[in-house]
Amino acid sequence: MKLKTVLLLFLIVLFNQVIGQNNSSSIERAKALLSKMTLEEKVGQMTQLTIEMVSKGVGNDIIKPHAIDTAKLRNVIVNLGVGSILNVSGYTYTVSHWKEVITSIEKYSKKSRLKIPVLYGIDAIHGANYTVGSTLYPQQIGLAATFNPELSYKMAQYVANDVRGSGIPWNFSPVLDVGRNPMWPRFWETFGEDPYLVSQMGVTMVNGYQNTNNGKVRPFAACLKHYVGYSNPQSGHDRAPAYIPERQLREIYLLPFAKAIDAGAKTIMINSSEINGEPVHASKFLLQTILRNELNFKGITVTDWEDIKNLTTRHKVAETYKEAVALSINAGIDLAMVPLDLEFTQYLIENVKEGKVKLDRIDEATLRILNLKFELGLFEEVKTKTPRFIEPEQIESKKLSYELASQSITLLKNQFNSLPLASNERILVTGPNADYINALNGGWTHTWQGRDTSYNPMVLTVANALQNVFGKSQVTYLKGNSYNQILSSNELLNAAQNVGTVVLCLGEDTYTEKPGDINDLELEQAQQNLIKIYKEAGKKVIVVFLEGRPRTFAKTEPFCDAILYAYLPGNEGALAIADILIGKVNPSGKLPFTFPRFAGTHTTYDCKYTETLNNDFKPIGFNSLFPFGYGLSYTQFDYTDLVIDNKNPLTTDTITVSLKISNKGEMDGYETALLYISDEYASITPSIKRLRAFKKVYLKAGESKNVSIKLAISDLAFVGLDNKFMVEPGKFVINIGNLNDAIIVK
Numbered sequence: 001m002k003l004k005t006v007l008l009l010f011l012i013v014l015f016n017q018v019i020g021q022n023n024s025s026s027i028e029r030a031k032a033l034l035s036k037m038t039l040e041e042k043v044g045q046m047t048q049l050t051i052e053m054v055s056k057g058v059g060n061d062i063i064k065p066h067a068i069d070t071a072k073l074r075n076v077i078v079n080l081g082v083g084s085i086l087n088v089s090g091y092t093y094t095v096s097h098w099k100e101v102i103t104s105i106e107k108y109s110k111k112s113r114l115k116i117p118v119l120y121g122i123d124a125i126h127g128a129n130y131t132v133g134s135t136l137y138p139q140q141i142g143l144a145a146t147f148n149p150e151l152s153y154k155m156a157q158y159v160a161n162d163v164r165g166s167g168i169p170w171n172f173s174p175v176l177d178v179g180r181n182p183m184w185p186r187f188w189e190t191f192g193e194d195p196y197l198v199s200q201m202g203v204t205m206v207n208g209y210q211n212t213n214n215g216k217v218r219p220f221a222a223c224l225k226h227y228v229g230y231s232n233p234q235s236g237h238d239r240a241p242a243y244i245p246e247r248q249l250r251e252i253y254l255l256p257f258a259k260a261i262d263a264g265a266k267t268i269m270i271n272s273s274e275i276n277g278e279p280v281h282a283s284k285f286l287l288q289t290i291l292r293n294e295l296n297f298k299g300i301t302v303t304d305w306e307d308i309k310n311l312t313t314r315h316k317v318a319e320t321y322k323e324a325v326a327l328s329i330n331a332g333i334d335l336a337m338v339p340l341d342l343e344f345t346q347y348l349i350e351n352v353k354e355g356k357v358k359l360d361r362i363d364e365a366t367l368r369i370l371n372l373k374f375e376l377g378l379f380e381e382v383k384t385k386t387p388r389f390i391e392p393e394q395i396e397s398k399k400l401s402y403e404l405a406s407q408s409i410t411l412l413k414n415q416f417n418s419l420p421l422a423s424n425e426r427i428l429v430t431g432p433n434a435d436y437i438n439a440l441n442g443g444w445t446h447t448w449q450g451r452d453t454s455y456n457p458m459v460l461t462v463a464n465a466l467q468n469v470f471g472k473s474q475v476t477y478l479k480g481n482s483y484n485q486i487l488s489s490n491e492l493l494n495a496a497q498n499v500g501t502v503v504l505c506l507g508e509d510t511y512t513e514k515p516g517d518i519n520d521l522e523l524e525q526a527q528q529n530l531i532k533i534y535k536e537a538g539k540k541v542i543v544v545f546l547e548g549r550p551r552t553f554a555k556t557e558p559f560c561d562a563i564l565y566a567y568l569p570g571n572e573g574a575l576a577i578a579d580i581l582i583g584k585v586n587p588s589g590k591l592p593f594t595f596p597r598f599a600g601t602h603t604t605y606d607c608k609y610t611e612t613l614n615n616d617f618k619p620i621g622f623n624s625l626f627p628f629g630y631g632l633s634y635t636q637f638d639y640t641d642l643v644i645d646n647k648n649p650l651t652t653d654t655i656t657v658s659l660k661i662s663n664k665g666e667m668d669g670y671e672t673a674l675l676y677i678s679d680e681y682a683s684i685t686p687s688i689k690r691l692r693a694f695k696k697v698y699l700k701a702g703e704s705k706n707v708s709i710k711l712a713i714s715d716l717a718f719v720g721l722d723n724k725f726m727v728e729p730g731k732f733v734i735n736i737g738n739l740n741d742a743i744i745v746k
């Protein structure tokens with residue numbers, strides 16, 4: 001190990017130890033501090049502003065390079081006592097600029113009467129994506145496709161170090177929305193459609209962010225978002241209404257939040273939208289009855305961007321901003337991501353003075369915020385000389401990013417073993433995403449929409465990576481195709497004259513949130529035509545999708561010889577794709593969502609039986625293009641010897657399911673065993689199947705391994721008529737791979 005690495009590790013350990021001592025007295029210290037505070041100071045703590053509010057220039061005229069405006073900063077921190085700041089003003093900072101920003105904020109917080117440090121928060125959702133030089137990893141949808149929580153745990157640890165190394169103790173991650181609607185432009189920010197998988201990955205990320213490897217608490221807070229029911233708007237558009245019955249809300253959407261709260265998540269961000277006509281920011285039922293009383297959440301609730309004001313401007317449930325302030329704070333909001341005005345603070349003070357918000361509510365919220373600041377060591381940090389600003393260390397994390405990408409990329413089709421390609425294959429690579437770094441990363445990459453590539457000069461595109469791996473002389477790159485317009489057939493075919501194989505990199509441009517809304521899930525015809533043109537010309541057509549949501553293309557799918565689904569694989573993704581195409585890496589990703597066959601009819605894999613019937617009510621099975629959990633390999637895995645240790649368990653028992661998995665092919669590889677359960681008959685119509693466990697194993701060619709999985713019978717529960725989880729005795733089929741067996745629960 002190089003001296004620099006050793007020193008860095010030492011500093012990180014020291015830093016974690018000095019700052020990360022989670023002293024149990026944090027709440028006592030917070031109480032003592034609270035008792036000295038004025039109403040104005042408390043309300044200041046409940047206010048979060050964007051960095052733009054203390055920067056030179058405003059909005060689109062924000063000055064570049066970014067500079068703090070000390071007059072604004074003094075007013076905001078010293079006079080108004082603002083407790084939290086977030087984000088960047090439109091681009092990514094170097095560690096040294098972060099140092100300037102964080103230390104000047106600190107300087108003014110020390111000038112305030114009670115010297116309360118400011119809590120800085122950021123969206124570092126796939127790496128420290130607002131710190132120059134940090135490693136960028138696959139987006140969450142790709143992490144889910146790895147079915148490998150251990151790797152994601154490691155990633156969360158690296159990200160926490162990089163973000164904390166920029167002086168920031170709070171990450172607005174992970175997203176625990178369950179991605180049930182592929183139209184939704186934040187689909188790729190999720191861990192996919194299955195509540196069990198989302199829960200497992202969510203807990204992993206929280207642990208990775210908040211704990212160090214040696215089990216100590218890290219001075220870093222995760223933020224679960226967006227509580228709750230954001231991800232399935234009826235129209236598929238961002239921040240549009242969802243209609244979710246309480247039963248589904250509990251069984252699908254609340255579950256991952258409940259699990260991550262149990263894992264100790266310190267903060268939670270609220271869904272910008274509305275459920276059943278009630279904006280979540282105004283819902284006492286969701287913010288108090290469920291979140292506090294049932295889920296026992298002790299941390300802070302933060303609004304999403306401007307969402308208190310939105311109660312009046314968008315949702316129309318309050319006539320004035322001031323009323324909206326009272327409504328949301330009374331509903332249970334602790335910290336307001338205001339983030340662009342100073343009126344919130346004023347209105348909240350007035351509401352308290354007029355008796356519209358009780359002082360107790362203010363005290364409760366402020367206490368939680370102060371407690372978090374103590375837990376994160378922010379008070380100590382100001383006094384100590386702990387190393388806080390650390391340049392991201394890249395070598396190991398880049399390797400990890402590559403490994404995550406290679407384990408996520410999913411082989412959806414491989415007709416006549418079209419892949420891997422021979423190393424002497426002559427290839428044409430084209431399509432809108434062939435030479436486009438942004439398509440590897442998606443949104444939240446250096447900027448909100450991820451459209452600025454100037455930070456990634458060294459990153460390989462798929463075209464570059466193919467040239468590196470197969471040799472420049474064998475790989476031709478053809479430019480000129482956009483998402484909805486392609487070159488003439490002549491130009492396309494001329495370029496392919498001397499090649500047998502065409503690699504088409506298709507999919508989407510980058511987006512997140514509202515700018516990513518679409519009105520049709522179908523992949524643009526122009527891109528589908530590319531596939532047809534080359535197939536009809538007799539080429540071997542390999543399609544590589546770089547996209548955040550499955551765009552339907554069922555009629556064109558038969559023209560593809562092979563399909564590789566790469567999600568948004570991060571900066572190392574292109575190399576991973578090339579290594580899979582040449583067979584250096586054996587693909588092992590599995591779809592964390594159902595790939596719909598039709599744009600107009602979409603059901604998730606855990607649908608009800610009646611969704612699997614045709615026009616004559618005859619069972620035709622689940623009709624997707626590729627189901628949840630699907631993913632091929634270059635080798636062949638056989639599943640045998642299924643044994644269930646107790647076939648008549650009680651509802652309180654845990655059973656062990658064992659089986660043997662054998663690699664019968666010629667290539668080493670990973671395989672993920674997915675354990676599903678099907679409840680045969682139940683008082684609430686049962687899902688056809690539900691994932692209840694998974695295990696990823698590595699098997700050398702010819703090797704066999706015994707796998708055993710524990711299954712608590714309580715995990716067979718569903719939410720019953722009374723909206724409570726229950727296990728109903730009866731027959732359950734357990735399915736892994738092609739193996740099935742049944743148990744009778746007593």
Ligand code: BGC
Nearest residue numbers: 087123172225272304305513
């Ligand atoms: C997004 C959140 C994000 C926040 C702060 C909002 O627009 O919905 O996911 O954390 O902005 O950047």
